[in-house]
Amino acid sequence: MDNLRLWHKFLQVIKPKTSAANFRTFFSQTILKSVEEDKIILTSASAFIKETLQQRHLPLIEQTLATLLGRKVKVEIQVKEFEQTKKTESEDDFFQPAQSQNYSLNPKYTLENFVVGPSNNVAFAAASAVVQNPGTSYNPLFIYGGTGVGKTHLMLGIGNAILKKSPSASIIYCSSEKFMNDYVGAIQNHKMADLRTKYRSARILLIDDIQFFSGREGTQEEFFHTFNELQSKNSQMILTSDRPPNEIVKLEDRLRSRFAGGLMIDIQPPDFDTRVAILKAKSLEWGTELSEDSLRLIASSTESSIRELEGKLLQIIQILKAQNLPASVENIASYLNRTPKKTLSLTHTQVMSAICEYFNITSKELSGPKRQRGLVLPRHFTMYILSEELGMTVEKIGQVLGGRDHTTVMHGRDKIKELILKDSEMQRIFTEVKQSLTSS
Numbered sequence: 001m002d003n004l005r006l007w008h009k010f011l012q013v014i015k016p017k018t019s020a021a022n023f024r025t026f027f028s029q030t031i032l033k034s035v036e037e038d039k040i041i042l043t044s045a046s047a048f049i050k051e052t053l054q055q056r057h058l059p060l061i062e063q064t065l066a067t068l069l070g071r072k073v074k075v076e077i078q079v080k081e082f083e084q085t086k087k088t089e090s091e092d093d094f095f096q097p098a099q100s101q102n103y104s105l106n107p108k109y110t111l112e113n114f115v116v117g118p119s120n121n122v123a124f125a126a127a128s129a130v131v132q133n134p135g136t137s138y139n140p141l142f143i144y145g146g147t148g149v150g151k152t153h154l155m156l157g158i159g160n161a162i163l164k165k166s167p168s169a170s171i172i173y174c175s176s177e178k179f180m181n182d183y184v185g186a187i188q189n190h191k192m193a194d195l196r197t198k199y200r201s202a203r204i205l206l207i208d209d210i211q212f213f214s215g216r217e218g219t220q221e222e223f224f225h226t227f228n229e230l231q232s233k234n235s236q237m238i239l240t241s242d243r244p245p246n247e248i249v250k251l252e253d254r255l256r257s258r259f260a261g262g263l264m265i266d267i268q269p270p271d272f273d274t275r276v277a278i279l280k281a282k283s284l285e286w287g288t289e290l291s292e293d294s295l296r297l298i299a300s301s302t303e304s305s306i307r308e309l310e311g312k313l314l315q316i317i318q319i320l321k322a323q324n325l326p327a328s329v330e331n332i333a334s335y336l337n338r339t340p341k342k343t344l345s346l347t348h349t350q351v352m353s354a355i356c357e358y359f360n361i362t363s364k365e366l367s368g369p370k371r372q373r374g375l376v377l378p379r380h381f382t383m384y385i386l387s388e389e390l391g392m393t394v395e396k397i398g399q400v401l402g403g404r405d406h407t408t409v410m411h412g413r414d415k416i417k418e419l420i421l422k423d424s425e426m427q428r429i430f431t432e433v434k435q436s437l438t439s440s
């Protein structure tokens with residue numbers, strides 16, 4: 001089992017064993033770096049994540065990995081340094097010069113402009129691996145996820161990256177409808193041989209939204225043979241779908257098992273930070289620079305679909321331009337029809353138990369005297385939220401937090417206030433804590 005697969009399996013095992021918030025915050029922001037005989041190195045997105053994993057989840061991590069590997073391992077966690085992907089010279093003989101079929105590969109979608117975050121980093125890593133070694137390790141690469149999360153973008157990004165390395169590579173990209181129409185057309189015009197030559201000579205075949213093969217028996221039959229031939233020639237296939245193979249109805253079992261036989265990777269809806277980063281990249285692409293606050297405001301207005309988020313951003317930019325208004329937080333907020341600040345109508349007990357659940361600590365620890373970072377941060381968040389969102393006095397907050405002095409509360413509250421302004425990680429945690437409050 002290679003590292004990527006191992007980590008993928010690991011996340012699947014861990015997911016049901018931990019709260020959704022914990023999973024998102026700590027596990028999905030961590031990747032497996034290397035596996036040695038008795039040591040495994042993980043890299044986390046931040047020092048805070050590293051410390052939390054170490055303090056609270058290490059036994060679970062070690063146990064799970066030991067079970068998957070069938071041997072005892074020690075786990076070391078490091079903090080990720082941002083690394084530039086190294087580009088190698090294109091000296092591969094994988095691609096015979098072939099009749100070029102590089103049509104409809106929209107060059108706009110690249111791996112470079114694909115923003116990577118915890119929701120899509122495993123998929124991105126798989127994509128990079130396929131670019132490095134097409135046809136060998138992950139064949140097919142099956143990418144699935146909801147609408148607008150970036151499946152098509154990632155798939156085209158792989159195609160474009162391969163094309164950059166090997167400009168003569170024969171790459172076919174098509175929607176599943178196109179494949180179906182080609183098939184039907186070939187039958188009607190007695191051109192099956194042409195169809196087969198075309199698809200089966202591809203070194204890279206990208207088929208988008210394969211869930212639409214559902215119920216199309218003839219197409220499935222034809223594709224099954226195409227698939228086998230391409231696989232036997234080590235030609236890379238990349239497929240996307242809005243759901244995993246086992247949830248596509250009216251799909252032949254033999255196709256289902258082939259789809260699942262390579263690497264299946266899902267893309268999740270983007271978390272808050274990734275949404276901000278995507279908005280930032282897109283707005284720069286469109287020649288409009290927006291403040292961090294404006295970007296955050298827009299990012300918090302849409303949860304799951306990046307397509308929708310992009311649409312909103314474009315609309316905002318256009319409308320404000322048309323009205324000759326600056327893209328200030330106020331103008332954007334009034335466009336989004338909401339005030340920047342909403343106060344919560346919750347009791348302090350509800351807030352405190354939500355915070356405990358989010359950070360995976362007990363209420364005794366939250367209001368107790370211990371001063372480890374893993375406890376201090378949640379405590380400060382509590383102070384901030386009780387003060388800013390519930391409007392409690394610092395004295396009262398001190399009381400409910402185990403009899404702390406009001407100056408301590410003020411200090412903690414202001415610290416978080418400051419952190420939220422300048423630290424995107426804190427901003428994200430804050431948004432997620434708030435989300436968990438409004439949804440509970």
Ligand code: ADP
Nearest residue numbers: 113114115147148149150151152153278306307
């Ligand atoms: P899907 O195929 O999953 O429905 P798309 O790939 O069409 O979604 O993505 C929808 C839009 O969102 C596209 O404009 C795409 O460029 C953008 N997008 C999605 N994910 C990312 C990302 N990680 N970085 C940058 N843009 C993204």
Ligand code: MG
Nearest residue numbers: 151152153208
């Ligand atoms: Mg798509």
